[in-house]
Amino acid sequence: MINVLIAVLSVTVIGALCAVLLVLAAKYMHVPEDERFPKVRACLPGANCGACGYTGCDGYAKALIENPDVRSNLCIPGGDATAAELARVLGRAVEDVEEQVAVVCCRGDCSATQNKYAYEGMQTCAAAAALFGGPGSCSYGCMGFGDCAGVCPVDAICLNDGIAHVDPRVCIGCGMCVRTCPHHIIHMVPAVSRVVVLCQSHDKGAVTRKNCTNGCIGCMKCEKACPSDAVHVKDGLAEIDQRKCTHCEACYAACPTGAIARFVGGGAPQAPEQQ
Amino acid sequence: MKELIVILMGAVLVNNYVLSQFLGICPFLGVSKKVDQAVGMGIAVTFVMLVASAVTWPIQRFLLDRFELGYLQTIVFILVIAALVQFTEIVLKKYLPALHKSLGIYLPLITTNCAVLGVTINNISDGYNFIESLVSSLGCGLGFLLAMILFSGVRGRMEGNESAVPASFRGLPITLTAAAIVSLSFLGFGGVIENLFG
Numbered sequence: 001m002i003n004v005l006i007a008v009l010s011v012t013v014i015g016a017l018c019a020v021l022l023v024l025a026a027k028y029m030h031v032p033e034d035e036r037f038p039k040v041r042a043c044l045p046g047a048n049c050g051a052c053g054y055t056g057c058d059g060y061a062k063a064l065i066e067n068p069d070v071r072s073n074l075c076i077p078g079g080d081a082t083a084a085e086l087a088r089v090l091g092r093a094v095e096d097v098e099e100q101v102a103v104v105c106c107r108g109d110c111s112a113t114q115n116k117y118a119y120e121g122m123q124t125c126a127a128a129a130a131l132f133g134g135p136g137s138c139s140y141g142c143m144g145f146g147d148c149a150g151v152c153p154v155d156a157i158c159l160n161d162g163i164a165h166v167d168p169r170v171c172i173g174c175g176m177c178v179r180t181c182p183h184h185i186i187h188m189v190p191a192v193s194r195v196v197v198l199c200q201s202h203d204k205g206a207v208t209r210k211n212c213t214n215g216c217i218g219c220m221k222c223e224k225a226c227p228s229d230a231v232h233v234k235d236g237l238a239e240i241d242q243r244k245c246t247h248c249e250a251c252y253a254a255c256p257t258g259a260i261a262r263f264v265g266g267g268a269p270q271a272p273e274q275q
Numbered sequence: 276m277k278e279l280i281v282i283l284m285g286a287v288l289v290n291n292y293v294l295s296q297f298l299g300i301c302p303f304l305g306v307s308k309k310v311d312q313a314v315g316m317g318i319a320v321t322f323v324m325l326v327a328s329a330v331t332w333p334i335q336r337f338l339l340d341r342f343e344l345g346y347l348q349t350i351v352f353i354l355v356i357a358a359l360v361q362f363t364e365i366v367l368k369k370y371l372p373a374l375h376k377s378l379g380i381y382l383p384l385i386t387t388n389c390a391v392l393g394v395t396i397n398n399i400s401d402g403y404n405f406i407e408s409l410v411s412s413l414g415c416g417l418g419f420l421l422a423m424i425l426f427s428g429v430r431g432r433m434e435g436n437e438s439a440v441p442a443s444f445r446g447l448p449i450t451l452t453a454a455a456i457v458s459l460s461f462l463g464f465g466g467v468i469e470n471l472f473g
Contacts, residue, residue, distance in 0.1 A: 006342050014334070014351060018358030025362050029369040 034065050036089065043085040044075055047153055049174035051076045064090060073097045077172035099191040100173040102156075102166045104148070106185050107198040107214035107258065108141040109161040129182035138211040140200040142185055148177035168264065189263070194247040195240060199259040202235045209257075216259035222251035277472060279410045282403070285468050286414025292390045293422040294461040299390030303422060304450060306381045308434065313427035314420070315374045316381060321416025323363055323385055324394050327356050328412035331395040332405055352395050353386075360386045390419060422457070429453050 041061040048056035052074035054063055063070045064086065072086040073095040080097050087094040119135035121127055125147040133139030142163040149157040149164060156170035157177060166177070168191065178186045185200045197216060201208045205217030218236035225231075230244035231251045238260060240251070251260050292298045299320070306316040331352050339345055364382050367375040375382065385391060394415045398408035433440065433449060440449050 003342075007344055007347060010338055010342070010344065011347065011351060011354070015354055018354060022358060022361050022365070025365045029365050031368050031372070 036065050037061060039089050040064055040086065043078075043082055043089060045078045045082065047077050047172070047174065049077060049153060049172070049176060051174040051176075068092075071095060076100055077174055100175075100188040101168040101171040101191050102173065102175065102177050102186050103168075103189050103196050103198075103263065104142055104157075104164045104166055104186050105196065105198050105200050106140075106142040106163055107261070108136065108138050108212045109163050109214075111161070112214040113137045113141065113162075113212045126182050134183070138201055138203075138208070138215065140183060140185065140202065141212065142183070147180050147182070148186060151176045151180045190242050193240075193242050193245070193263050195245065195249055195252050195260055196263045197238045197240055197259055198261045199237065202237050204236055208236070214258050217257060219256060221254040221256060222260055225250040225254035279407065281468055281472050282407055282411050283414040283417075284471075286411050287418040287421060288461070288464040289468055291418040291422060291461055291464075292393065292415050293419055294458040296393070297458075298393045299388050299419060300454075301384060302381050302388060303419075303426065304454065305384075306378065307423055307427040307430055310424060310427045310431065312377050313423040315371075315378060317416070317420030317423040319363060319367070319374075319378065319382065320385055320388065320391065320419050321413070323356065323359055323388075324391055324412040324416040324419075325409065326359050327352075327391055327395050328398055328408045330355050330359070332398060332408050335399050348396065348399070349392070352392055356391050356395070357386045390415065426454060426457055429457060 041057060044057040044061060046057050050056065052060045054060040054074075060070075060074065064072060072090060072092055073083040075082045075086070076097060076099065078097070079099060083097045084094050086092075114137045115135045116137050117132070117135055119128055119131065121131065123145050125134070125143045125145045128134045128143050128145060134141075134143040136143055144159055144162040144164065146157070146159045146164060149155075149159060153174060153176065154170055154172055156167045156172070157164050158167070159165075164177075164186075166186070173188065173191075175188055178184075178188060180186075183200070189196055199208075199212075199214070199216035201212070201215045203211070203215075205219065208215040208217050216237050218233050218238070220233050222231045222238050223233050227248060227250060228244050228246045230241045230246070232239055232241070238251070238255075240260075249262065252262055254260075286292075290296060293300065293303050302316055302320070307313050334351060334355070335348065339347060339351065360383065363385070364375070367378075367382070394412050398411055401411070403411055430450065430453065433453060437445065444452070
């Protein structure tokens with residue numbers, strides 16, 4: 001019994017001495033921080049997602065204080081409210097945040113594609129992609145192991161019928177899934193978008209058609225249908241310039257394969273169209 | 276005096292903690308991109324090693340040995356090292372803010388730098404007295420500093436010559452390969468001390 005007491009006491013005493021040393025050091029060698037830092041930091045949501053391009057919320061707050069050129073609307077999860085709050089604390093003009101949501105640009109679900117081999121390795125997209133571009137017949141498409149769902153901080157991604165889906169009403173636009181996807185098929189689009197191209201295949205039309213019934217075959221019908229010059233086919237794949245898009249949905253109506261899909265965004269739940 | 280020189284030189288060259296015993300690899304790879312940062316890290320680690328040995332040796336001798344508490348060695352030493360690293364961080368933040376900023380996350384990580392724990396435990400298990408353990412930790416710290424400086428020089432040349440590195444080796448693979456070659460070169464010091472002073 002006495003042995004146990006001595007052991008516990010000695011560790012406690014050593015710990016207490018160390019604590020006293022640190023308390024004294026912290027007191028006498030205290031470096032005053034910029035008094036705006038706690039205020040700026042308090043405005044940020046604290047998700048540490050990195051969407052702003054800095055290492056976490058602390059890094060962004062420091063950059064905002066030290067460099068007046070750093071824009072105050074980079075926090076996408078926080079949205080307009082955070083940008084306004086930051087601008088108020090820093091004494092700057094308010095800049096709107098362009099809310100963005102992630103979209104998995106693939107419609108190659110189990111009914112549209114086949115497997116070119118039976119994959120039995122590690123059940124992650126990163127591992128599967130290293131083996132001949134993944135088991136799916138289309139080497140551009142979603143493999144459906146859910147690496148993106150694993151990194152999503154708000155559980156906005158679900159796996160359905162072999163491909164991932166992002167729920168735009170839940171997505172906070174942090175972009176972590178975009179950086180994770182080994183096939184780079186997740187893209188950020190403005191939350192106000194109405195049409196998106198759900199295909200990433202740059203193969204020729206015939207090859208794409210063979211691999212997936214829902215893929216973009218580069219037929220140019222959408223490009224011709226678009227009245228505002230927003231849709232262009234590059235390398236056998238349609239691309240929509242969301243800044244020029246007027247949401248007329250002519251490309252959606254013209255697409256023969258369904259690669260261009262209607263998109264009900266939402267971004268921040270307070271978007272008026274949602275309610 | 277001769278024994279102290281043997282211990283010092285042995286710790287720096289022959290039993291170099293990083294390159295011969297492979298302790299403290301994390302900061303070795305993490306902070307060796309620039310020479311000035313590498314020097315800062317090396318000095319910080321040397322300082323922590325010295326103070327940690329000065330504190331842990333009496334603890335071992337007068338507390339743990341006396342009350343037969345040898346099994347508490349690891350936990351007590353880590354406690355002391357963690358406190359010292361925190362203390363070093365506070366001091367650096369106050370007096371050398373530039374170095375504090377450039378070391379960043381690697382400074383708190385000295386806490387878990389196994390080279391620091393390794394040197395304190397080896398001092399005990401090698402049966403050194405107080406002066407000898409101080410000299411040994413100084414030597415280990417200097418050896419760490421030397422390894423950091425050498426390797427940051429090698430890395431500086433590689434970073435400037437990205438195109439000379441085969442594409443699949445760029446980044447971490449070539450860094451580890453270079454570390455292995457620098458480590459091989461230290462094999463050449465084996466036997467030097469015995470032949471000089473033996």
